[in-house]
Amino acid sequence: MSLPWWKKAVFYEIYVPSFCDGNNDGIGDIQGIISKLDYLRELGIDGIWLTPFYRSPKVDNGYDISDYFAVDRDYGTMADFERLIAEAHRRGIRVIADLVLNHTSTSHPWFQEARSAKDHPKRDWYIWKDPAGGAPPNNWESFFGGSAWEYDEKTGQYYYHAFSKNQADLNWTNPEVKKAMFAVIDFWQAKGVDGFRFDVINFLKTSGKFPNNPYDEKGEQIHRFDKDQEGILETVREICAECRRRPEPFLVGEVGSEDLQILKRYSGKGLLDAVFNFNLGSMEKFSVKRIFAELKRMEEAYTDEQTPTLFFSSHDMSRHISRFGRPPHEVETAKLIATLMLTARGIPFIYYGDEIGMRDLYLDDVKKMKDVQGIAAYEMAIASGKTEGEALKIANERGRDKSRSPMQWDGSEFAGFSDASPWLPLSDQSVHVEGQRKDPDSLFNHYRRLIRLRKAFPALHAGRYRVLRERDGVIFYIRSHQEEKILVVLNFNERSVSFPAGDFLSEGSEWLFPGERRRIRPDEPLKLAPFEGVIVKI
Numbered sequence: 001m002s003l004p005w006w007k008k009a010v011f012y013e014i015y016v017p018s019f020c021d022g023n024n025d026g027i028g029d030i031q032g033i034i035s036k037l038d039y040l041r042e043l044g045i046d047g048i049w050l051t052p053f054y055r056s057p058k059v060d061n062g063y064d065i066s067d068y069f070a071v072d073r074d075y076g077t078m079a080d081f082e083r084l085i086a087e088a089h090r091r092g093i094r095v096i097a098d099l100v101l102n103h104t105s106t107s108h109p110w111f112q113e114a115r116s117a118k119d120h121p122k123r124d125w126y127i128w129k130d131p132a133g134g135a136p137p138n139n140w141e142s143f144f145g146g147s148a149w150e151y152d153e154k155t156g157q158y159y160y161h162a163f164s165k166n167q168a169d170l171n172w173t174n175p176e177v178k179k180a181m182f183a184v185i186d187f188w189q190a191k192g193v194d195g196f197r198f199d200v201i202n203f204l205k206t207s208g209k210f211p212n213n214p215y216d217e218k219g220e221q222i223h224r225f226d227k228d229q230e231g232i233l234e235t236v237r238e239i240c241a242e243c244r245r246r247p248e249p250f251l252v253g254e255v256g257s258e259d260l261q262i263l264k265r266y267s268g269k270g271l272l273d274a275v276f277n278f279n280l281g282s283m284e285k286f287s288v289k290r291i292f293a294e295l296k297r298m299e300e301a302y303t304d305e306q307t308p309t310l311f312f313s314s315h316d317m318s319r320h321i322s323r324f325g326r327p328p329h330e331v332e333t334a335k336l337i338a339t340l341m342l343t344a345r346g347i348p349f350i351y352y353g354d355e356i357g358m359r360d361l362y363l364d365d366v367k368k369m370k371d372v373q374g375i376a377a378y379e380m381a382i383a384s385g386k387t388e389g390e391a392l393k394i395a396n397e398r399g400r401d402k403s404r405s406p407m408q409w410d411g412s413e414f415a416g417f418s419d420a421s422p423w424l425p426l427s428d429q430s431v432h433v434e435g436q437r438k439d440p441d442s443l444f445n446h447y448r449r450l451i452r453l454r455k456a457f458p459a460l461h462a463g464r465y466r467v468l469r470e471r472d473g474v475i476f477y478i479r480s481h482q483e484e485k486i487l488v489v490l491n492f493n494e495r496s497v498s499f500p501a502g503d504f505l506s507e508g509s510e511w512l513f514p515g516e517r518r519r520i521r522p523d524e525p526l527k528l529a530p531f532e533g534v535i536v537k538i
């Protein structure tokens with residue numbers, strides 16, 4: 001049985017404004033991306049996930065769409081987009097588009113019409129409620145902070161927004177909304193996109209009732225009644241069926257949850273191909289035990305029809321090198337995480353810049369901050385009596401600009417990203433593509449070699465685990481596919497370890513990584529340097 005293309009693929013997330021600036025206005029764009037397709041090919045990427053490039057006032061950097069059928073002027077034209085698809089396909093790279101179905105920008109004409117009068121036919125495309133005794137209809141909080149309800153003076157009602165007040169939630173119980181969004185899906189598929197990354201897909205449906213959400217012991221709201229509501233899976237199923245009217249789209253959903261039992265509901269037959277595994281990917285503090293426990297849990301929870309995803313950074317979180325790495329071992333830790341991502345069971349998603357070890361950005365002035373979540377955190381901190389310094393610290397922690405700084409291509413003033421000063425400051429400029437290409441031991445070349453191995457051995461992209469264990473900070477697994485068996489050992493310790501592998505090795509065993517491929521004798525113990533990962537065909 002042949003595997004669908006995406007099961008073998010290594011994906012790469014491109015944060016569109018930050019990858020490469022083709023017209024030197026300081027903002028990344030489609031022309032810039034086209035100019036770097038050969039780079040992605042060199043790295044070994046099969047699929048790119050483009051963050052939203054549609055027309056948008058960009059309050060939330062494009063996750064607030066005002067025209068689903070147009071390319072934002074900052075990013076180029078429709079002709080540029082068509083060329084991107086053609087050029088990517090010519091190189092064997094597929095393109096998946098980020099699609100925001102849950103909400104539109106409040107400047108979208110649909111919302112403008114809906115807001116114009118209570119009896120406007122589009123009123124019901126969004127979620128409106130009367131005030132409750134002069135206050136918002138319930139206690140629901142927006143994910144960016146503050147109430148999720150915004151009062152509309154003109155019509156005397158509140159509208160619901162799970163994110164910023166400029167992102168109004170659509171009412172997915174209204175069949176016209178569904179129809180309008182299906183037209184969007186069809187439009188981009190006709191343009192040649194190979195699939196979608198569905199933004200906050202588990203938020204799509206509210207139950208139609210609006211009870212208050214409960215709070216946890218720390219006083220934080222539990223989002224019980226505003227996501228994962230009844231009927232959501234049917235809606236997801238319909239969306240997937242619509243996409244699958246064309247052959248083999250890859251459909252991956254952002255299900256905002258770290259609970260694997262919730263995550264797993266959304267994929268499988270008739271549903272999404274995969275969801276982002278936040279249970280693993282968004283771990284705050286580095287812990288081998290946690291990583292291992294999540295790998296094991298995923299292996300137990302997912303059926304053969306479900307595939308986990310493997311990622312440790314994205315445009316919504318800190319870069320893993322900054323989160324997990326401790327001096328002087330940051331690069332080694334990043335290499336080990338890469339080895340895990342590219343050999344464990346699941347679909348890897350590399351976040352742009354992680355392959356060269358770009359660090360998180362720290363902004364020393366709130367005026368430089370672009371992220372709506374960071375700015376909101378700053379304002380709330382000030383309102384609660386914090387000093388400017390304290391508020392800035394909180395905003396840097398909560399804000400997402402940290403992982404969105406421009407890609408660093410070379411050692412020039414603006415890192416080869418642009419000839420103009422970029423929209424967001426550059427992070428630590430000591431790392432860049434040009435420097436790492438030449439260095440055989442660089443993180444970049446580490447990624448390249450691993451991607452090649454992953455593709456060359458079906459056990460690494462198609463196999464399940466035969467063995468999956470952890471002991472004393474060493475994770476080891478064997479992945480097998482038909483006759484092929486590959487052993488991976490990852491040493492997360494600051495010291496070397498020696499690992500007797502006689503039980504697994506045979507006369508025909510072959511050392512694959514790192515270093516040269518060679519024969520390995522069955523009685524040869526595997527020696528691992530601190531933070532080293534090794535791969536052996538057994």
Ligand code: GLC
Nearest residue numbers: 060063100163199200315316
């Ligand atoms: C998703 C996106 C995030 C955005 C939010 C609202 O979580 O990844 O960047 O702010 O949805 O659309």
